[in-house]
Amino acid sequence: MSVDVILVIVVATALAFDFTNGFHDTANVVATSISTRAIGPRRAIAIASVLNFVGAFISLKVADTVGQGFVDTHAVTSTVVYAGLLGAITWNLMTWYVGLPSSSSHALIGGLVGSVIAAKGWSAASGSGILDKLIVPAVVAPLVAFAAAWLSVIFVYRIVRSVRPGGVSRGFKLGQVVSGGMLALAHGTNDAQKTMGLITLALVASGKLSASHFHVPIWVVIAAATAISLGTFSGGWRIIKTMGTKIISMDAAQGFVAQTAGAAVILAASSAGYPLSTTHVITGGIAGAGAGKRLSAVRWGVAREIVTAWVLTLPCAAAVAAVAYSVVHLFGSGDLGPIVLSVVLVIALTAVFFKARGGRAHGPTPHKEPSQA
Amino acid sequence: MMLIASSTASDIVRVVWSSILATVGVSVLFSGAAVGLIRAGELRRTNHGSAATALTAAAVVALLICVAAAVYGVILVGQKS
Numbered sequence: 001m002s003v004d005v006i007l008v009i010v011v012a013t014a015l016a017f018d019f020t021n022g023f024h025d026t027a028n029v030v031a032t033s034i035s036t037r038a039i040g041p042r043r044a045i046a047i048a049s050v051l052n053f054v055g056a057f058i059s060l061k062v063a064d065t066v067g068q069g070f071v072d073t074h075a076v077t078s079t080v081v082y083a084g085l086l087g088a089i090t091w092n093l094m095t096w097y098v099g100l101p102s103s104s105s106h107a108l109i110g111g112l113v114g115s116v117i118a119a120k121g122w123s124a125a126s127g128s129g130i131l132d133k134l135i136v137p138a139v140v141a142p143l144v145a146f147a148a149a150w151l152s153v154i155f156v157y158r159i160v161r162s163v164r165p166g167g168v169s170r171g172f173k174l175g176q177v178v179s180g181g182m183l184a185l186a187h188g189t190n191d192a193q194k195t196m197g198l199i200t201l202a203l204v205a206s207g208k209l210s211a212s213h214f215h216v217p218i219w220v221v222i223a224a225a226t227a228i229s230l231g232t233f234s235g236g237w238r239i240i241k242t243m244g245t246k247i248i249s250m251d252a253a254q255g256f257v258a259q260t261a262g263a264a265v266i267l268a269a270s271s272a273g274y275p276l277s278t279t280h281v282i283t284g285g286i287a288g289a290g291a292g293k294r295l296s297a298v299r300w301g302v303a304r305e306i307v308t309a310w311v312l313t314l315p316c317a318a319a320v321a322a323v324a325y326s327v328v329h330l331f332g333s334g335d336l337g338p339i340v341l342s343v344v345l346v347i348a349l350t351a352v353f354f355k356a357r358g359g360r361a362h363g364p365t366p367h368k369e370p371s372q373a
Numbered sequence: 374m375m376l377i378a379s380s381t382a383s384d385i386v387r388v389v390w391s392s393i394l395a396t397v398g399v400s401v402l403f404s405g406a407a408v409g410l411i412r413a414g415e416l417r418r419t420n421h422g423s424a425a426t427a428l429t430a431a432a433v434v435a436l437l438i439c440v441a442a443a444v445y446g447v448i449l450v451g452q453k454s
Contacts, residue, residue: 148393155400163408163411167411167414172404253404
């Protein structure tokens with residue numbers, strides 16, 4: 001009975017995490033279309049949320065990787081998953097407060113790894129799994145998106161230079177409706193699965209599913225898809241407005257190429273089961289599209305911030321989760337620890353919400369979202 | 374000693390080439406289609422109807438290939454799971 005209470009808390013926390021993931025990533029998915037005026041904000045968000053939902057049903061390979069690729073499933077308990085989530089959320093809040101563009105995906109996996117190490121020791125984490133399925137793809141994917149977009153923009157400008165710009169722009173704006181849709185679909189495919197993997201891991205840990213037949217139940221797929229889709233739909237209007245007007249100035253051709261590169265990389269990585277930071281990939285695509293036109297158009301400072309955040313997120317989220325596990329463990333192995341910490345978390349989130357509404361400067365800016373996946 | 378598993382290396386290589394090929398291919402085809410349709414409009418205005426029709430047909434084929442590539446990509450992702 002006590003395990004079930006923790007499981008309910010874990011599922012609710014994971015879905016809340018998924019919701020905030022959709023909420024904050026809305027801007028990343030739709031900003032390019034909005035900034036080139038290819039589509040209005042309301043319509044862009046509605047399409048993105050529907051395609052986020054659909055995308056979550058396409059594949060389950062990333063969920064399998066999150067559930068089985070980084071930690072020994074036999075070493076995981078519901079408390080471990082809970083502490084991992086807590087570590088990820090806390091790290092996201094901390095980075096949001098100081099304006100560091102951290103990745104929710106890396107925080108989530110870092111939190112899980114840190115928590116399981118605190119509970120069962122280093123042998124419970126899979127070093128090769130973390131290197132092969134997280135670190136290498138995390139380095140490669142944004143660079144590939146950059147290269148693909150950079151190369152494409154060079155080709156596109158050569159092809160369209162002989163015709164009148166107005167017609168080309170109209171054509172690419174129409175194309176952006178489709179490329180933006182593909183990006184939303186790809187985002188739903190990769191990001192929603194991370195939550196699915198984590199919830200499934202918690203179900204295995206609580207004995208509701210067999211570890212030897214790891215599979216994601218359909219209700220988990222529907223719940224995760226719904227959470228990310230609702231998050232996208234209600235997605236931070238303030239952030240979207242900011243990104244839609246202050247993002248790197250780009251034309252419709254660059255927007256089309258950036259979205260196509262982002263969608264292609266995320267879909268290819270999803271087919272291989274790699275949980276990516278979709279924000280980093282999209283940013284790589286946008287930077288590549290900018291560099292293809294003019295190298296100085298790229299905000300290299302943003303790239304530096306992303307690299308810094310990337311290096312810090314995994315170990316720091318792991319450390320925070322390890323501390324969270326130790327704190328939960330202080331209350332014993334029952335329900336009390338997760339309940340107390342959940343109350344503390346809700347109070348902290350409420351305080352942060354009101355502080356943010358109070359107009360502090362530490363709030364989200366483009367590429368500095370509290371929960372960038 | 375290999376730093377990463379060979380299966381990972383081959384997966385990464387596949388992600389790299391398929392992403393670049395898809396992005397460059399779709400972008401080139403789409404811009405070709407846009408140029409084709411604009412030129413077809415110009416030809417139509419100067420009474421070169423047959424050339425305009427041929428260009429329009431080529432542009433439509435290019436657009437259809439773009440759509441097919443997107444659909445194929447999604448199907449491949451679904452099949453892999």
